[in-house]
Amino acid sequence: MARITAGIATSHVPAIGAAIDNGRTGEDYWKPLFAGYEWVKQYQRQEKPDVVVLVYNDHASAFDMKVIPTFAIGCADEYAIADEGWGPRPVPPVKGHADLAWHIAQCCILDEFDLTIINEMAVDHGLTVPLSLVFGEASEWPARIVPIAVNVVTYPPPSGNRCWLLGEAIARAVESFPEDLNVQVWGTGGMSHQLQGPRAGLINRDWDTAFLDRLTRDPEALRHMPHIEYLREAGSEGIELVMWLIMRGALGPRVKELHRHYHVPASNTAVGHIVLEPEPARKPRR
Numbered sequence: 001m002a003r004i005t006a007g008i009a010t011s012h013v014p015a016i017g018a019a020i021d022n023g024r025t026g027e028d029y030w031k032p033l034f035a036g037y038e039w040v041k042q043y044q045r046q047e048k049p050d051v052v053v054l055v056y057n058d059h060a061s062a063f064d065m066k067v068i069p070t071f072a073i074g075c076a077d078e079y080a081i082a083d084e085g086w087g088p089r090p091v092p093p094v095k096g097h098a099d100l101a102w103h104i105a106q107c108c109i110l111d112e113f114d115l116t117i118i119n120e121m122a123v124d125h126g127l128t129v130p131l132s133l134v135f136g137e138a139s140e141w142p143a144r145i146v147p148i149a150v151n152v153v154t155y156p157p158p159s160g161n162r163c164w165l166l167g168e169a170i171a172r173a174v175e176s177f178p179e180d181l182n183v184q185v186w187g188t189g190g191m192s193h194q195l196q197g198p199r200a201g202l203i204n205r206d207w208d209t210a211f212l213d214r215l216t217r218d219p220e221a222l223r224h225m226p227h228i229e230y231l232r233e234a235g236s237e238g239i240e241l242v243m244w245l246i247m248r249g250a251l252g253p254r255v256k257e258l259h260r261h262y263h264v265p266a267s268n269t270a271v272g273h274i275v276l277e278p279e280p281a282r283k284p285r286r
């Protein structure tokens, strides 16, 4: 059977992608940010996940005001690279796992979680920056990706509790897939940031730190945190953090924190990163 062996979360700041793509990671501004991702790159070389269920948000690259799915699952074999701002990054195309994705879609929908099925979709910095940070530069990504796109751009985003329950449903689906696959679930976006209006540039280190602490030790409190608290404390784009609760819900009640990194500044965003394993550990049969 497939097993979820780890959960990883990271911010997706597009300027990080541009720094990588333009060879600027060694600059004083960027060095401390990238140093905090060395641990996870080494971890991934040992863990060798077969598939990553990658929870992220699109930034009007694949969806726009015409279509706004709250939760969508990519069921394609391959995803093209697109982006706003700096344009499409020069990274390899993202390979999907259509069989597992269709299985997750079927299980979740029959489990009363109506995901939108997407068979053709481009992916932007929301997905590619986490890939670069966690796997490093690659001529081919070392794992297949099942993208789960969440609407956190247009009001109303899903509640934290709904995200948690989706994580649980995804875990039930993955664990009923008959192939022996090492599967990770990633939550991306965040941490505190606001890109617009009079509070643009807002960063809240204390609140971000408490969010990271609670993710490991007191997730029940996070699960029921209202949108208004994200907005007030973490800024308008801080709401991206609800996506981390899909990852956390997929790991079960108890987790072990293996690694954490928090860094400011990165463009306008506080960068957060955490690596969690379910407890007791579920190692792949190999």
Ligand code: DHB
Pocket: 012, 013, 014, 015, 059, 190, 193, 195, 237, 266, 267, 268, 269
């Ligand atoms: C920035 C952060 C984001 O999450 C995003 O999607 C775009 C820009 C920023 O910090 O510049």
Ligand code: FE
Pocket: 012, 059, 126, 189, 237, 240
């Ligand atoms: Fe974003």
